[in-house]
Amino acid sequence: QGAGMSHQAQHCLAARQCPLGSKVLACGRRREMEDTASVVPSFTALPCGMMGMCCCDREPAKPTTSDLHFFGIYDGHGGAQASAYCKERLHVLLSEELSMLDKVESSHEDLDLGWNNRWNKTLNDCFSKIDKEVGGVCPNGICDDETVEGGCACCEDAIAPENVGTTAVVAVVGSRQIVIANCGDSRAVLSRGGKAVPLSTDHKPEREDETSRIEAAGGRVICWDGYRVGGFLALSRAIGDRYLKRYVISEPEVTCIQREDEDEVLILASDGLWDVLSNDYACDIARRALVVARKKRENRTFSPGEDPAAASVAALLVKLAYSKGSKDNISVVVVDLKS
Amino acid sequence: MTNTDPALLEGEYIAQRHHHETLEHQASSVLSKRIRAPVDVVWSTVRKFDEPQNYKTFVKSCIMHGDVRPGNIREVCVISGLPATTSLEMLEMLDDEQHIMCYRVLGGDHRLRNYKSVVTLHPETMNGKPGTLVIESFSVDVPDGNTKDDAKFFVEALIKCNLKTLADICEKPQ
Numbered sequence: 001q002g003a004g005m006s007h008q009a010q011h012c013l014a015a016r017q018c019p020l021g022s023k024v025l026a027c028g029r030r031r032e033m034e035d036t037a038s039v040v041p042s043f044t045a046l047p048c049g050m051m052g053m054c055c056c057d058r059e060p061a062k063p064t065t066s067d068l069h070f071f072g073i074y075d076g077h078g079g080a081q082a083s084a085y086c087k088e089r090l091h092v093l094l095s096e097e098l099s100m101l102d103k104v105e106s107s108h109e110d111l112d113l114g115w116n117n118r119w120n121k122t123l124n125d126c127f128s129k130i131d132k133e134v135g136g137v138c139p140n141g142i143c144d145d146e147t148v149e150g151g152c153a154c155c156e157d158a159i160a161p162e163n164v165g166t167t168a169v170v171a172v173v174g175s176r177q178i179v180i181a182n183c184g185d186s187r188a189v190l191s192r193g194g195k196a197v198p199l200s201t202d203h204k205p206e207r208e209d210e211t212s213r214i215e216a217a218g219g220r221v222i223c224w225d226g227y228r229v230g231g232f233l234a235l236s237r238a239i240g241d242r243y244l245k246r247y248v249i250s251e252p253e254v255t256c257i258q259r260e261d262e263d264e265v266l267i268l269a270s271d272g273l274w275d276v277l278s279n280d281y282a283c284d285i286a287r288r289a290l291v292v293a294r295k296k297r298e299n300r301t302f303s304p305g306e307d308p309a310a311a312s313v314a315a316l317l318v319k320l321a322y323s324k325g326s327k328d329n330i331s332v333v334v335v336d337l338k339s
Numbered sequence: 340m341t342n343t344d345p346a347l348l349e350g351e352y353i354a355q356r357h358h359h360e361t362l363e364h365q366a367s368s369v370l371s372k373r374i375r376a377p378v379d380v381v382w383s384t385v386r387k388f389d390e391p392q393n394y395k396t397f398v399k400s401c402i403m404h405g406d407v408r409p410g411n412i413r414e415v416c417v418i419s420g421l422p423a424t425t426s427l428e429m430l431e432m433l434d435d436e437q438h439i440m441c442y443r444v445l446g447g448d449h450r451l452r453n454y455k456s457v458v459t460l461h462p463e464t465m466n467g468k469p470g471t472l473v474i475e476s477f478s479v480d481v482p483d484g485n486t487k488d489d490a491k492f493f494v495e496a497l498i499k500c501n502l503k504t505l506a507d508i509c510e511k512p513q
């Protein structure tokens with residue numbers, strides 16, 4: 001019996017309403033569009049107190065659930081197969097993983113560490129599974145082994161060909177907490193009290209710990225139009241990329257952060273944005289633009305995942321990145337945390 | 340009495356066909372791959388200078404200017420995420436009898452200036468069945484800021500990927 005959406009449980013009254021968000025994507029100066037983004041309000045629900053996501057004073061006798069909301073950016077390379085698959089599947093897979101968790105409830109503060117560890121494990125499992133599903137991992141472990149003679153037919157029909165992959169930065173937003181999982185060089189940044197708070201660290205091959213990890217696995221980081229794994233990929237982690245899987249792993253880094261009143265806006269974006277706009281600059285622009293856009297927000301007749309105010313801010317960020325010369329696909333998700 | 344030791348034969352083929360005059364700022368190397376398919380099968384894929392994407396998985400598309408004849412040029416477009424986008428390449432030799440293909444890079448957006456490639460195929464019996472020894476060699480300018488070792492490492496990895504896919508395709512039951 002899973003811990004997921006129990007239809008008997010009531011919806012928690014203390015849960016905040018779904019934060020309003022939106023995505024805007026642009027092909028930009030590239031020939032192909034390989035970025036995707038995912039905005040899924042209420043993608044799943046958890047019993048209150050579980051996984052540290054709801055802030056209600058729950059009566060144990062009356063089980064309640066609160067909704068969680070999903071936002072993701074996937075920056076594909078080599079082709080669009082992996083990013084397209086993640087867009088459709090990752091939040092579904094995460095919902096399945098969460099529904100399989102043991103029903104252990106507690107809202108005690110000192111269990112936060114336990115919940116953070118559980119999020120870490122759940123998201124790691126989720127990313128690992130999606131990497132297998134998309135064909136990033138050869139089930140026989142030989143597709144990226146050059147010492148193996150003879151052809152390998154085992155990954156012929158994989159969703160992603162061997163040199164196709166994607167980044168993934170995802171945010172799970174609950175009433176009390178935001179959980180970020182990052183794999184690659186897309187990034188999540190929070191604007192809190194007028195300051196930019198990065199919620200993820202890019203996985204670039206020149207990051208010292210990543211270089212060590214790659215070298216320990218027998219790989220090499222070469223500066224060849226930027227630092228690249230083996231001279232090929234300018235990422236040290238990704239979903240897919242079967243031919244480099246020994247070095248370019250799909251293991252995400254997970255960050256949990258409690259929500260605060262000073263939280264203004266959450267921005268997820270691909271490197272098409274971050275390569276030309278700093279965290280501070282993007283947050284500054286987004287915060288100011290959102291203040292203006294909120295005033296124009298009319299009655300809530302639209303879907304929380306297609307908020308016009310958030311969309312106008314996201315579009316502004318995309319335009320700014322383009323005007324600053326970004327040569328890449330540019331994709332942005334903006335979440336209004338004051339909504 | 341003909342010496343049929345495959346290793347020695349391979350050495351001879353390399354000496355005959357895969358010698359690259361390299362200058363100090365250049366790197367070169369030779370790789371070989373044994374494919375369990377007859378020479379004709381492998382050659383039929385390799386010889387298609389206008390369709391490298393058939394086995395080179397980093398190639399997205401190719402436009403051939405004219406027939407597949409020495410002197411003619413192909414424009415190759417590469418998949419995203421790599422340190423290159425396009426390459427302009429001229430076919431220099433295509434020998435259907437001896438199974439030799441040579442081409443050189445004329446330009447494009449990448450860091451492999453003056454890249455020259457030689458590919459030769461040789462029949463070899465493998466486990467009693469007709470197989471193919473593929474030998475591929477190259478020479479290239481070492482780009483600014485990199486070592487010969489960097490250049491060799493990168494190009495060898497690229498060629499190994501391509502040879503592996505070539506093997507996968509040719510060894511598939513037809």
Ligand SMILES: [Mg+2]
Binds near residue numbers: 075271272
């Ligand atoms: Mg990008």
